[in-house]
Amino acid sequence: AAGVIQSPRHLIKEKRETATLKCYPIPRHDTVYWYQQGPGQDPQFLISFYEKMQSDKGSIPDRFSAQQFSDYHSELNMSSLELGDSALYFCASSSDRGQNEQFFGPGTRLTVL
Amino acid sequence: QQQVKQSPQSLIVQKGGIPIINCAxxxxxxxxxxxxxQFPGKGPALxxxxxxxxxxxxxxxxxxSFNKSAKQFSLHIMDSQPGDSATYFCAASEGTSxxxxxxxxxxxLTVHP
Structure with a gap:
């Protein structure tokens, strides 16, 4: 079965640089979520999209923005990167307006030097 | 403030044991x-x-096991195996969000052979 695809899998950036993370949801899933997981921490919700519109927003810094495109893939844009942004970033997708199970991608490990 | 509290932080059992993880x-x-x-470096799997x-x-x-009046739920893993060694997360969501x-x-969780 098709799973959530994330790219790149690893990313190394310098402080104050910009990063773009991509997520391709499971086919026919209409809702996409982004989560951030620091070392030894639980995943923290950042933002979600339903049918290309932002549906909910969590603890996402103003330096971050995201969008969902017409093909349902989503991108998380992160600017002015800080050391504290180093984390695993997960994308998850769900069907039926998020009423069903969320399936997570393999994650993008971002390291900010 | 942690809206979902999970315990214990770590758990060690022998193969065949029944680890129990609690959430409130x-x-x-x-x-x-x-x-x-979740396995190290991987995405959470439902x-x-x-x-x-x-x-x-x-x-x-x-x-x-779910106790609505106590607002608690728990996970039991029967006949645990070394391959079950991983990090387990409970989670919760609202239907409106x-x-x-x-x-x-x-x-x-660590399961010893």
């Missing part, structure tokens, strides 16, 4: 309670989930 929540609007298994209209759900070796998940702090 405060938000009575939560109506969906999944459990995820194990089993329950809604408040049932008190117990079993899938294979995994069982969720397009499914964003609030996670517990995680439990690191």
């Amino acid at each position: 929540y405060e938000n009575t609007a939560f109506d969906y309670f999944p459990w995820y298994q 194990l089993i989930a329950i809604r408040p209209d049932v008190s117990e759900k079993k899938e294979g070796r995994f069982t969720i 397009y499914g964003k998940l609030t996670f517990g702090q995680g439990t690191i």
Whole structure:
């Protein structure tokens, strides 16, 4: 079965640089979520999209923005990167307006030097 | 403030043992309670989930017990195996919030051969 695809899998950036993370949801899933997981921490919700519109927003810094495109893939844009942004970033997708199970991608490990 | 509290932080059992992980929540609007298994560097994988209209759900070796009045739920792993060694997260979501998940702090389970 098709799973959530994330790219790149690893990313190394310098402080104050910009990063773009991509997520391709499971086919026919209409809702996409982004989560951030620091070392030894639980995943923290950042933002979600339903049918290309932002549906909910969590603890996402103003330096971050995201969008969902017409093909349902989503991108998380992160600017002015800080050391504290180093984390695993997960994308998850769900069907039926998020009423069903969320399936997570393999994650993008971002390291900010 | 952690909306979903999980315990214990770590757990060590022998092969064949029955580890039990507990979670408690405060938000009575939560109506969906999944459990995820995560291996190092990987995305969380959905194990089993329950809604408040049932008190117990079993899938294979995994069982969720749910106590709505106490606002608690737990995961039991029957006949645990070394391959079950992973971090387990409980989570919760509200039906009105397009499914964003609030996670517990995680439990690191080690199953010795």
